[in-house]
Amino acid sequence: MIRARGITKSFGDEQVLKGIDVELFPGKCNLIIGLSGSGKTVFLKSILGLHTIDSGIVEYDDRIWDNLNKNDRKKLRQEMGMVFQGSALFNSLSIEENVGLPLNFFSGMSDSEKVDRIKFCLNRVRIPDEAFKKMPSELSGGMQKRVAIARAIVLNPKYLFCDEPNSGLDPETAIVIDKLIHEITHEFGMTTVINSHDMNSVLEIGDHVVLLQGGKKTWEGAKEEVLTTNEKAVVDYVFRSNLFKQMRAALKSI
Amino acid sequence: MIYGFFEGLGAYFNFLSEVFRRPEHWREYYRSFLREVDLLGFSSIALVCFISLFMGAVVLIQTAMNLDNPFLADSYIAIAVREAIVLEFAPTIVSLILAGKVGSNIASTLGTMRVTEQMDALRVMGINPASYLVLPKIAACLLFNPILVIFGMLLGMVGGYLAGDLLNLVNIEVYLSGYFMEFFPHYVTYSLTKTFVFAFIIATVSAFFGYRVEGGAVEVGKASTKSVVAMSFTIILFNYILTDILL
Numbered sequence: 001m002i003r004a005r006g007i008t009k010s011f012g013d014e015q016v017l018k019g020i021d022v023e024l025f026p027g028k029c030n031l032i033i034g035l036s037g038s039g040k041t042v043f044l045k046s047i048l049g050l051h052t053i054d055s056g057i058v059e060y061d062d063r064i065w066d067n068l069n070k071n072d073r074k075k076l077r078q079e080m081g082m083v084f085q086g087s088a089l090f091n092s093l094s095i096e097e098n099v100g101l102p103l104n105f106f107s108g109m110s111d112s113e114k115v116d117r118i119k120f121c122l123n124r125v126r127i128p129d130e131a132f133k134k135m136p137s138e139l140s141g142g143m144q145k146r147v148a149i150a151r152a153i154v155l156n157p158k159y160l161f162c163d164e165p166n167s168g169l170d171p172e173t174a175i176v177i178d179k180l181i182h183e184i185t186h187e188f189g190m191t192t193v194i195n196s197h198d199m200n201s202v203l204e205i206g207d208h209v210v211l212l213q214g215g216k217k218t219w220e221g222a223k224e225e226v227l228t229t230n231e232k233a234v235v236d237y238v239f240r241s242n243l244f245k246q247m248r249a250a251l252k253s254i
Numbered sequence: 255m256i257y258g259f260f261e262g263l264g265a266y267f268n269f270l271s272e273v274f275r276r277p278e279h280w281r282e283y284y285r286s287f288l289r290e291v292d293l294l295g296f297s298s299i300a301l302v303c304f305i306s307l308f309m310g311a312v313v314l315i316q317t318a319m320n321l322d323n324p325f326l327a328d329s330y331i332a333i334a335v336r337e338a339i340v341l342e343f344a345p346t347i348v349s350l351i352l353a354g355k356v357g358s359n360i361a362s363t364l365g366t367m368r369v370t371e372q373m374d375a376l377r378v379m380g381i382n383p384a385s386y387l388v389l390p391k392i393a394a395c396l397l398f399n400p401i402l403v404i405f406g407m408l409l410g411m412v413g414g415y416l417a418g419d420l421l422n423l424v425n426i427e428v429y430l431s432g433y434f435m436e437f438f439p440h441y442v443t444y445s446l447t448k449t450f451v452f453a454f455i456i457a458t459v460s461a462f463f464g465y466r467v468e469g470g471a472v473e474v475g476k477a478s479t480k481s482v483v484a485m486s487f488t489i490i491l492f493n494y495i496l497t498d499i500l501l
Contacts, residue, residue, distance in 0.1 A: 050374055077380035088375040091366075092289060102379050105279050161378075 001026055002047060002159060002191055007056035009039075009046050016042045018215040019056070026158075026191040029182055029205045031223075033196055034212035035237070040195040041085075043212065044163055047193075048082065049073065060159065078106050081152030081190075083162040083181075087144040089136035089151070095122070096132040099151045106155060121150040125180060142173035146180065153184060160185065160192040166201060174198065178205045199238060202226060211237060269462050272384035273392070286390040294356045294391065295398030299405065301355060302348055306339075306406040309347065310413025313338050318423040328424040332414070332432025337441070339410035345445045346493050348406040349452035352399060353485040357460035360391055361481040364464030365474035373465075384465060392457040399453035400446050407445070444500045451496060452489050459485045 002024040009017040016039045024030040034040050045051045047058045049065055058065040060076060068076060089098050096118050103114045122132060125146040136144055145165060152160055162181060166174035182205040185192040196202065202209055206223040211233055218233035226238060227247065277283045317334045364387060367373050376383040411433060418424040463481035467473050 045374070048378060050377060074380045077378060080378055082375065082378040084371045084375060086370055088371040090372055090375075101282075101381075104282050105379065105381055 001059075001061060002193065003057075003059040004043075004047050005057045005059075007043065007046055007058070008054045009042055009051055010054055016215050017046065017053075020212070020215075020217050022210055022217060022220070024191055024193050024210075025208055027186065027189045028192065028207035029185050030191070030193045030208045030210065031196055031202055031206035032193065032210045032212060033202060033206075033237070035197060038212040039215040040197075040212055041163055044161055044193065044195050048080065048161060049077075078102075078155055079158040081155065081157035081160045083145065083148045083152050083160070083165050085163045085165075085167055087136070087141075087148040089144055089147055091136055094133050094135055095127065095139070095147050098136065098147060099154050102151065102155050117154060118150075121154045122147070124153075124184070125150045142169055142177065145169065145173075145177050149177075149180060149184070153188070153190075156188065158190060160190045162192065162194045164195050164197070166196070166198060171200070175200065175204060181205065213237070265466070266458075266462050269384060269465060270458060272382065273388045273458070273461070275382055275385050277385060277389065278381065283386070283390055286386065287393050290390045290394035291398055294359065294394050295402070298352060298355055298398075298402055301351065302402045302406050303409050305351060306344070306348070306409035307413035307416075309343055310335070310339060310410035310415075311417035313343065313410070314414035314417045315421070315423065318418065327432075328418075328428040329432030329435055331418075331424055332429045333435060335414040336411060336433055336437075339414070340407050340441050340445055343410055344403045344406040345448040345452065346489065348403050349399065349449060349456065349489055350486060352395075352402065353452075353456050353460075353489060354482055356395065357456045357485050358478045358482050360457065360460040361464035361478040362474055364388070364461055365467035365477045368465065368467045369470055369474060388457070388461040388465070391461060392454065395453040395457040396450060399456070400449045403445065403449045407442075444496075447500060448493065448496050451492055455488050455492065456485055459488060 004020055004022045004024075007017050007020040008015065020039075020043060022032075032040050032043065042051060046053045047065075049058075060079075063072070063076060065073070065076075089095075090101070093101065099118045099121055100114055103109055103117060107114065107117075109117065118132075119129070123129075127143065127146055127150065131139065131143070136147070139147065149162075149165075152162075160181070165181060166177045169177060178201050181192060181194065184190070194201065194205075202223055203226075206226075209219075209221060209223055209226055210217060211219040213233055219229070219231050221229065226234060229235070314331070314335050317331050317338070318328075321331050321334065364373075367383075367387065373383040373387070376386060415426070415430065415433075418429050419426045460481040463477045463484065464474075467477045
């Protein structure tokens with residue numbers, strides 16, 4: 001479990017995170033939703049240690065981030081995988097080299113074991129063998145995201161973080177990516193944290209949903225509750241479109 | 255402005271301390287080093303050869319015009335051309351050219367990696383991005399820039415020889431013998447020492463500007479331009495200091 005308590009973070013005079021308390025559960029897709037600028041990405045990078053927080057505590061299964069020394073942090077990082085919004089694949093490396101990089105640094109595997117592991121991970125995200133030698137720029141956006149997922153899971157992490165994994169993708173590919181993350185989470189029992197503002201993702205894969213607004217947590221609950229709750233913050237966020245308003249009315253009438 | 259300068263200088267040395275941390279996995283660094291030698295070194299050979307040939311020719315024409323005296327043997331023109339190329343043109347001008355080509359490449363590559371979150375991806379993996387990305391570039395520049403400068407010296411002198419022969423400006427046999435007269439090996443040592451220092455400046459200053467980019471594509475372009483300006487200033491300044499110390 002990942003636990004964040006009282007997280008605050010400012011950039012200059014602007015306070016982006018205003019004391020966020022969240023619990024993110026293992027074996028579940030924990031979705032952090034909110035409008036653009038609500039602090040989702042800053043929050044994700046803060047619990048990952050990419051941003052230094054101003055105050056608060058981040059715990060990974062009772063290991064408090066701030067109390068860890070450099071080596072322990074490094075070990076903890078090897079239990080993390082991250083899928084970035086723009087995939088963040090290394091342009092100068094082929095697909096298989098991208099996925100193999102964490103293995104080269106941290107696995108201690110033999111070359112043949114690495115090849116097998118890379119093949120397993122890439123095939124798991126449905127990348128065909130013919131694409132292994134290609135460069136990232138030769139792949140479509142959806143394939144790049146899948147390679148990024150393969151790279152994130154190659155060290156068999158306990159924690160998987162995804163920052164808007166389906167942004168910039170067509171609806172069909174977005175659903176494929178969402179389902180893939182959901183499958184992998186349950187298959188490997190990972191604690192998965194997904195940033196999104198896509199309601200399709202929430203309804204498709206959100207086991208546990210946290211709503212951020214203006215740098216504060218305003219609601220959390222299960223995805224089923226998203227459509228039925230009367231909490232104003234959720235209603236304001238979810239039912240902006242007429243389609244969802246009609247869905248809500250239909251649900252209430254049942 | 256002075257405060258900004260010293261703040262930048264402090265940040266530069268902090269950056270270097272991050273870069274020179276002990277590498278985590280030598281084999282990966284070695285692979286990366288080979289990629290950088292290809293990208294930064296081999297790809298610059300043609301440019302350096304072309305510029306050196308023509309610059310040598312220009313130096314010969316200008317020197318021959320200015321030393322057009324029946325009491326002065328053509329071998330002295332060769333000595334002047336050789337010293338100009340070995341002492342100044344090859345190490346300094348070639349390094350300035352490499353600052354433009356290699357330095358801007360390093361700054362824009364690292365800047366792009368920064369804004370596309372590739373550096374964050376390395377940090378999440380537990381890899382030190384400063385060391386992994388920059389150290390192989392420094393090693394590649396330190397290894398290959400002197401080789402390029404030696405190419406520059408040789409081809410500059412070939413360029414002078416060809417121009418003298420084609421334009422009939424000098425007695426070519428006398429001129430050629432001048433290349434081997436009164437040669438001080440220390441000049442080559444001096445020249446290569448400067449090249450090493452300039453190579454370090456090119457790799458680290460450009461990497462520093464690229465590594466600190468924040469924003470998007472526009473900022474990457476700005477950082478690349480700033481890095482070339484900073485490298486040029488630094489190279490010219492160190493050229494003076496090293497010349498004063500070594501000659």
